[in-house]
Amino acid sequence: MIHMNFILLLFPPLLAALLAFVVKPYRPFIGWINALLSLIPLGAALRFAAHVIAGNEAPTFGPGEMFRADGLSALLMVCVTSAAFIALFFSPGLRGETTYTPRQLRRYHVSMNLFIAATLVAVSANNVGILWIAVEATTIFSAFVIPLALTKEAVEASWKYILICSVGIALAFAGTVLGYFDFVTLSGRAENALNWPVLLETAPRLHPEVMQLAFVFILIGYGTKAGIAPMHTWLPDAHSEAPAPLSAMMSGVLLAVATYAIVRWKVVVDATLRSNYTNNLLLALGLLSLLIAAFSLVQAQNYKRMLAYSSIEHTGLICLGLGLGPLGAFAAMLHLLNHAVAKPMLFILAGRVLHRYHTTEIDRVSGLLKVMPWTGGLFAAAILAIIGLPPFGLFISEFALFRAGFAAGHPWLMGAVLALLAVAFVALISHLNKMLYGAPAEGLAVGETSGWQIAPLFLSVAVLVTLGLTQPAPLTTLLNQIVAIVARP
């Protein structure tokens, strides 16, 4: 009956979207129902993870085996559903006070849930064509939410987002077509040709030159959505202008889903090429992303943009890991998980800071610890986590990355990465200092409003600390399974 789990995974967000659409005008109980409904996919994702960890065969579902949940999918599902719960729990419109009109709130809740459904379809799709359709759908649905308040900045950010990401996705589609072309030239047309296991099985017989070209399109295409440089230009704008819960999902999870698409294709292309081609490309772009992110962090004046640059930095690190063989893949996937826990928390807290201070400029925010001690404290903890300090999980995954880099024979590259991480470290710490200490501005209300709301974020911190101090056996099993899928020797 594990197959029915797919319905539990995919149906609740669609139901939530339908409810939000049908109830006019928007009422707060809709927001609460949405948040509660999002617990069901979380349970389904954990069930999939448990199923896979126990060593069972990956379950499939749907006509033509459209959906499949192996270890890699399960990890992404858990990341997506947990971030979704946090995002929906903190969505505007759940608690009376809000700056948005009922119409905007209705649009928000419908689009957010459709967005979540699309991401879940993307990570459970067995067919690279369906994967593509779902990723494109996420662009469309999130584009409805970014300009929730129609300011000049929001419109600009949304335009860049929809145009650049749609172009990127179109290129990814060209890559998909080229991959299909190669398969068809070899084996003739088949209905299930775009199924990933089928592609993987045929991969050793596919043609290297075509798959090389296809992978370039795929990397540039999905890389645009993942925030890999130099296709990242839309990211700081979109993530900083969007409402906090959407930024939380986009930074924490959407980037991971786009990276997941690249990984799926990488496995196929690697089986064809049997060389370091994809690794070299990933290393180059990963390093470039890290470079651009680190120096942008130094110049950041807006704390939401700062968080967005940090996302680019971490995507760069994940790409680097993926290019470093099995050890690197382990580090990259662990890092993906850690980042998916830490980043949404940061954006949610940033939303609270914005709500109180009414500004996103770092220079105009000071005395955060005095004004909102709990929010400030959690924010500080999360920034320390994102910098890669112990006892948080990102320290472990970054350490694993370095180990992988040295083992793969890239000492100079790891030296450069270390230097860039140090630059990012200093930049983030100094921005954090400016925000935490100092005298708060006049007329600012002091003390937390409805502080109980941020209770779930303590859970996020707990997870990060757990991942930083131990490595639970089920997680290790899952990650090892993923490495077996991703990095074939």
Place this chain on the structure above:
Amino acid sequence: MNFMNDALFSQLSTLGASVVLFFGIALLWRRSLHSYVAAFKWQSAVLALLFVIVGYFGNDHELYIVAIVLFGLKVLIIPRYLDRLQARIGIEREATPYVNVASSLIIAGLLVLFAYAVTRPVVSLSTLPTRGGLPLAIGLIFVGLFVIITRKKALTQVVGFLVLENGIALLAALGTYGIPLIVELGVFLDVLMGFLVMQVFVYHIQSTFDSIDVDRLNQLRH
């Protein structure tokens, strides 16, 4: 007889692909927004015809469905929305693009040459009669990208994006006689929705900036 058929098929498909590419390059040469929409409309019509040809010679009747949907979507629905959008906004011409007309046309030629170079391995691998048109499809993709990057009016960028999608559809038609039907239909749905969203945004840009010059979209800095 079969050989004659193949030769005819090959010539028709290459001719069709060339016409489709030509309409794409017309975007670089004309300056009025209305002519961009017209060029896209004609391009899509020829593309739909091409799908019919591939369906007939390639013996795949699913492609007739694809051709009909393509025609309905990209010749009837989308151009109507585009024309209405352009009329409501009232902007007539692409003023001065980042790259002028003469240079654009030269660069377009170079892009097509580059496409030929890049797709050599792909063409040499294919055994389909339609393989001659593959470089033209990739060339159209490059031309679409070029339009998006070098044109200033948001509306032109939308048309450039639609032309890019046409290029990819052309690639699928010539390279693999189309992709599995369900994926094709999903793609059409995505293109339609993507277009609708972009359309909404052009309105937003117009009302917030009082212009659709993407030059003005420079508020967001560090």
